[in-house]
Amino acid sequence: MSAAEGPLVVGVDSSTQSTKALVVDASTGRVVASGQAPHTVSSGAGRETDPRQWWDALCEALRQCGDAAHEAAAVSVGGQQHGLVTLDGRGEPVRPALLWNDVRSAPQARLLTEELGGAKFWADRTGSVPAASFTVTKWAWLAEHEPEAVRATKAVRLPHDYLTERLTGQGTTDRGDVSGTGWWASGTEAYDEEILAHVGLDPALLPRVVRPGEVAGTVRDGHDLPFSRGTLVAPGTGDNAAAALGLGVRPGVPVMSLGTSGTVYAVSRHRPADPSGTVAGFADARGDWLPLACTLNCTLAVDRVAALLGLDREAVEPGTAVTLLPYLDGERTPNLPNASGLLHGLRHDTTAGQLLQAAYDGAVHSLLGALDLVLDEDAAPSEPLLLIGGGARGTAWQETVRRLSGRPVQVPEARELVALGAAAQAAGLLTGEDPAAVARRWDTAAGPVLDAVDRDEETLARIAGVLSDAAPLLERPTDTH
Ligand SMILES: Nc1ncnc2c1ncn2[C@@H]1O[C@H](COP(=O)(O)OP(=O)(O)O)[C@@H](O)[C@H]1O
Numbered sequence: 001m002s003a004a005e006g007p008l009v010v011g012v013d014s015s016t017q018s019t020k021a022l023v024v025d026a027s028t029g030r031v032v033a034s035g036q037a038p039h040t041v042s043s044g045a046g047r048e049t050d051p052r053q054w055w056d057a058l059c060e061a062l063r064q065c066g067d068a069a070h071e072a073a074a075v076s077v078g079g080q081q082h083g084l085v086t087l088d089g090r091g092e093p094v095r096p097a098l099l100w101n102d103v104r105s106a107p108q109a110r111l112l113t114e115e116l117g118g119a120k121f122w123a124d125r126t127g128s129v130p131a132a133s134f135t136v137t138k139w140a141w142l143a144e145h146e147p148e149a150v151r152a153t154k155a156v157r158l159p160h161d162y163l164t165e166r167l168t169g170q171g172t173t174d175r176g177d178v179s180g181t182g183w184w185a186s187g188t189e190a191y192d193e194e195i196l197a198h199v200g201l202d203p204a205l206l207p208r209v210v211r212p213g214e215v216a217g218t219v220r221d222g223h224d225l226p227f228s229r230g231t232l233v234a235p236g237t238g239d240n241a242a243a244a245l246g247l248g249v250r251p252g253v254p255v256m257s258l259g260t261s262g263t264v265y266a267v268s269r270h271r272p273a274d275p276s277g278t279v280a281g282f283a284d285a286r287g288d289w290l291p292l293a294c295t296l297n298c299t300l301a302v303d304r305v306a307a308l309l310g311l312d313r314e315a316v317e318p319g320t321a322v323t324l325l326p327y328l329d330g331e332r333t334p335n336l337p338n339a340s341g342l343l344h345g346l347r348h349d350t351t352a353g354q355l356l357q358a359a360y361d362g363a364v365h366s367l368l369g370a371l372d373l374v375l376d377e378d379a380a381p382s383e384p385l386l387l388i389g390g391g392a393r394g395t396a397w398q399e400t401v402r403r404l405s406g407r408p409v410q411v412p413e414a415r416e417l418v419a420l421g422a423a424a425q426a427a428g429l430l431t432g433e434d435p436a437a438v439a440r441r442w443d444t445a446a447g448p449v450l451d452a453v454d455r456d457e458e459t460l461a462r463i464a465g466v467l468s469d470a471a472p473l474l475e476r477p478t479d480t481h
């Protein structure tokens with residue numbers, strides 16, 4: 001491997017299942033070294049992870065990168081959105097973090113929406129109607145169920161804030177990730193004191209919001225740190241905003257990410273405010289906006305169905321009239337936090353491969369229903385859909401998205417778009433460039449384009465019909481939720 005042409009930067013993706021780190025040549029975008037380490041998520045009623053696992057995984061991923069990580073001039077951390085990290089006076093977690101896919105706070109989400117002026121108030125004020133994923137609902141849940149934990153909390157952080165703070169010693173966040181808390185007013189781009197007062201959260205417990213392009217801090221002194229002292233630390237951001245940076249997307253270009261969560265989003269110049277709650281009105285990490293819809297059931301749910309059927313995840317068969325709504329974790333899009341998986345249309349001649357295809361169809365249907373809503377009205381319908389995340393490597397995912405979207409689908413060859421986006425943000429700190437322009441210079445979105453095929457309207461209509469007819473069942477709590 002030839003020597004790097006420019007300074008080295010590190011981009012980190014601390015997502016739900018694992019932490020990935022890339023050491024990247026800031027001049028060319030070449031990945032010089034990489035590492036990955038898993039974390040565990042609790043099962044049962046909630047979804048929690050001890051934040052210290054993220055730190056250990058980050059250190060392990062960087063250890064795998066070898067000396068290159070220590071040579072980095074700048075680093076940036078992207079992380080799963082929304083998670084509630086509560087720290088005590090010594091900076092230690094008071095309890096495990098409540099994750100984005102923990103639906104226990106669905107009653108608090110409903111109540112908060114009603115108490116503070118309804119869905120339109122929230123959409124106008126914060127850009128989003130809070131669903132159970134949003135941090136504000138998790139704080140309200142904690143106050144109700146574990147008041148002693150709330151009393152012990154001296155700092156409230158998001159997952160990427162927690163890791164950044166362990167590097168710099170300073171409590172910081174960024175506009176992209178803070179826009180998913182539910183306590184940030186997107187019109188004024190400031191913490192919303194009325195909402196914070198309503199949920200009894202002292203603004204002094206929150207981190208400083210670092211501006212795009214600003215330095216969050218430098219790596220502090222400490223023998224246990226995976227970087228050299230003084231390394232520049234960028235603001236970081238949520239994982240979806242980081243991937244948008246990593247692709248260098250311009251307004252009107254749709255992105256679909258298939259990972260633990262499924263997401264569809266696009267960059268927009270207009271501040272979103274969808275009172276239906278389907279679209280979350282996030283900020284991006286640059287100064288624009290990132291309207292986004294997110295599902296709780298994506299690759300893990302489909303892989304689970306494949307495992308139950310004893311099939312490889314690619315062993316799909318066409319021709320199914322079966323509908324499978326794969327809402328194993330409850331669902332956020334559509335907003336059915338109490339739902340469980342639902343199967344309809346099973347016959348003697350239905351094959352296991354057709355059942356598996358139905359699971360893919362169900363997962364992709366939820367995302368495509370929101371695609372037009374995240375795009376501005378003047379977005380070109382012929383623009384390829386950029387497909388990223390672990391699932392984008394799978395042929396069955398690619399073909400399902402292609403058939404149900406009717407759009408050309410582009411699959412970037414670069415694998416870790418979140419970590420690359422974080423690396424582009426770190427590189428931008430060194431060169432003064434817009435991180436999205438850095439990513440375009442690195443040509444990160446390059447990859448094969450699958451031509452559009454006729455949209456499978458019949459399947460989309462069948463799934464929509466089952467979803468609507470089964471509404472009372474899907475809204476009813478089951479014993480484990
Ligand atoms: N070749 C593949 N085909 C289909 N799915 C894949 C493939 N490789 C990984 N995955 C899926 O990708 C998921 C992980 O995606 P990733 O985007 O890394 O998740 P996250 O960032 O949410 O932790 C796994 O759940 C796995 O099912």
Ligand SMILES: O=C(CO)[C@@H](O)[C@H](O)COP(=O)(O)O
Nearest residue numbers: 015016080081100259260261
């Ligand atoms: O909640 C959202 C977006 O609103 C999720 O997209 C999380 O940010 C988790 O992402 P992954 O771990 O699936 O990448």
